[in-house]
Amino acid sequence: xxxxxxxxxxxxxxxxxxxxxxxxxxxxxxxxxxxxxxxxxxxxxxxxxxxxxxxxxxxxxxxxxxxxxxxxxxxxxxxxxxxxxxxxxxxxxxxxxxxxxxxxxxxxxxxxxxxxxxxxxxxxxxxxxxxxxxxxxxxxxxxxxxxxxxxxxxxxxxxxxxxxxxxxxxxxxxxxxxxxxxxxxxxxxxxxxxxxxxxxxxxxxxxxxxxxxxxxxxxxxxxxxxxxxxxxxxxxxxxxxxxxxxxxxxxxxxxxxxxxxxxxxxxxxxxxxxxxxxxxxxxxxxxxxxxxxxxxxxxxxxxxxxxxxxxxxxxxxxxxxxxxxxxxxxxxxxxxxxxxxx
Amino acid sequence: xxxxxxxxxxxxxxxxxxxxxxxxxxxxxxxxxxxxxxxxxxxxxxxxxxxxxxxxxxxxxxxxxxxxxxxxxxxxxxxxxxxxxxxxxxxxxxxxxxxxxxxxxxxxxxxxxxxxxxxxxxxxxxxxxxxxxxxxxxxxxxxxxxxxxxxxxxxxxxxxxxxxxxxxxxxxxxxxxxxxxxxxxxxxxxxxxxxxxxxxxxx
Numbered sequence: 001x002x003x004x005x006x007x008x009x010x011x012x013x014x015x016x017x018x019x020x021x022x023x024x025x026x027x028x029x030x031x032x033x034x035x036x037x038x039x040x041x042x043x044x045x046x047x048x049x050x051x052x053x054x055x056x057x058x059x060x061x062x063x064x065x066x067x068x069x070x071x072x073x074x075x076x077x078x079x080x081x082x083x084x085x086x087x088x089x090x091x092x093x094x095x096x097x098x099x100x101x102x103x104x105x106x107x108x109x110x111x112x113x114x115x116x117x118x119x120x121x122x123x124x125x126x127x128x129x130x131x132x133x134x135x136x137x138x139x140x141x142x143x144x145x146x147x148x149x150x151x152x153x154x155x156x157x158x159x160x161x162x163x164x165x166x167x168x169x170x171x172x173x174x175x176x177x178x179x180x181x182x183x184x185x186x187x188x189x190x191x192x193x194x195x196x197x198x199x200x201x202x203x204x205x206x207x208x209x210x211x212x213x214x215x216x217x218x219x220x221x222x223x224x225x226x227x228x229x230x231x232x233x234x235x236x237x238x239x240x241x242x243x244x245x246x247x248x249x250x251x252x253x254x255x256x257x258x259x260x261x262x263x264x265x266x267x268x269x270x271x272x273x274x275x276x277x278x279x280x281x282x283x284x285x286x287x288x289x290x291x292x293x294x295x296x297x298x299x300x301x302x303x304x305x306x307x308x309x310x311x312x313x314x315x316x317x318x319x320x321x322x323x324x325x326x327x328x329x330x331x332x333x334x335x336x337x338x339x340x341x342x
Numbered sequence: 343x344x345x346x347x348x349x350x351x352x353x354x355x356x357x358x359x360x361x362x363x364x365x366x367x368x369x370x371x372x373x374x375x376x377x378x379x380x381x382x383x384x385x386x387x388x389x390x391x392x393x394x395x396x397x398x399x400x401x402x403x404x405x406x407x408x409x410x411x412x413x414x415x416x417x418x419x420x421x422x423x424x425x426x427x428x429x430x431x432x433x434x435x436x437x438x439x440x441x442x443x444x445x446x447x448x449x450x451x452x453x454x455x456x457x458x459x460x461x462x463x464x465x466x467x468x469x470x471x472x473x474x475x476x477x478x479x480x481x482x483x484x485x486x487x488x489x490x491x492x493x494x495x496x497x498x499x500x501x502x503x504x505x506x507x508x509x510x511x512x513x514x515x516x517x518x519x520x521x522x523x524x525x526x527x528x529x530x531x532x533x534x535x536x537x538x539x540x541x542x543x544x545x
Binding site: 057058059060064065066068164166167168170171198200201202204205208269270272273284287 | 373376409412413440441442443444445446447448466468470471472484485486
């Protein structure tokens with residue numbers, strides 16, 4: 001892996017500002033003769049595959065045309081790496097930056113990895129600090145407002161790699177190290193507004209993978225403890241509509257034991273789907289796990305929709321006998337069926 | 343130059359596209375199994391002849407594709423065939439846009455309201471990870487594929503028209519073109535009437 005060029009842009013908040021109040025984007029080139037900064041960004045460039053964990057993809061124009069302004073600017077920059085060409089990306093970021101996001105430094109790091117062009121973009125927010133300098137036996141203290149990378153772990157980043165600008169650069173990956181509560185914020189400011197992208201995995205696809213893994217895991221295991229954990233989580237999951245998560249985070253959120261987690265994750269076609277971020281869709285979830293069934297050793301099977309099961313059947317423990325329950329329900333008969341399968 | 347391109351594409355097709363196309367069919371079928379009035383799922387790796395014909399296209403006197411292997415996006419194609427026009431909309435909204443990430447969507451209709459020819463809903467989609475993963479040569483696997491949604495009549499017309507287009511080198515004469523347009527008009531009309539009948543039965 002090799003870093004070829006690094007450009008840096010000072011990006012002001014501009015969203016919602018009158019035209020006469022907008023700042024010009026100032027920029028500079030970071031050269032290897034600035035070894036500490038060059039080295040720091042080179043390390044981030046090399047580690048980007050691990051850091052940028054959310055897979056994203058560029059969106060088409062609203063009318064469906066295959067064009068995306070941000071991708072076009074990225075491709076221009078990759079093909080003509082130049083301070084001025086990169087400034088278009090900085091201007092794009094400035095135009096979507098609010099006062100809440102504040103002043104930031106955007107780095108564009110371009111290089112190569114196994115014969116492919118690799119572009120790493122990172123935005124570090126401005127911070128405050130105190131500069132203390134010893135001068136002729138005195139101590140000078142200066143309060144500074146434009147301090148960047150004070151916390152080198154707080155940043156937003158995106159990574160693109162490809163051999164052909166025609167074929168590749170549709171898919172990338174991103175991360176927001178400034179937030180800790182999932183990808184909602186990143187999806188708005190960094191992914192949607194700046195990168196004009198969405199998560200690669202659609203809400204329906206991600207939710208379907210989760211639902212099928214839970215369903216299959218519950219069907220495949222004979223362990224009543226695992227079944228119980230899975231069914232509890234399957235019922236509680238109905239409250240997740242609209243939230244961003246991965247299947248692994250789902251397992252952690254509902255406190256799955258190691259063996260339950262393992263049964264769920266082994267149902268996935270690819271191990272990496274466990275870490276894929278998606279937005280939970282209740283509609284899709286209900287399509288894939290519509291019913292809860294309890295089978296009893298006397299041959300009876302109780303069936304109801306997941307959300308109504310506990311309202312339909314009341315459960316009473318039979319005293320003095322382990323694991324034996326009385327189930328009861330009340331209602332009018334509206335249908336009866338003979339079925340081939342449960 | 344041309345023979346080198348043929349050789350490169352043939353190799354790509356045999357080693358990757360044919361297999362990915364087959365797996366893509368299975369993947370689409372697994373996702374669409376609960377949808378009603380889906381008549382068929384077809385996938386294909388673009389034939390060598392069809393690829394070369396497209397690669398040689400001239401646009402305003404300039405070769406349209408300078409790097410055909412990387413620029414032609416329908417090397418893998420999928421088509422979902424449904425019964426009625428309203429099913430096209432349903433599959434578009436409740437299937438394709440829900441489970442796939444698209445980078446392009448267009449409804450292809452003839453240029454003029456007075457003309458008849460090709461009709462169809464087209465998407466360029468990211469090839470799903472479920473399909474790509476595991477190929478030894480994953481890096482050479484296309485990133486994108488084309489998905490079409492057609493009615494039965496659009497499908498039938500498209501197949502026959504495609505077959506005629508590859509029958510020979512000569513251009514269709516004026517009468518033949520009129521005949522092709524006539525069959526398209528009939529298919530268009532049949533779709534319209536069946537849609538009305540279907541809606542009538544549903545109400």
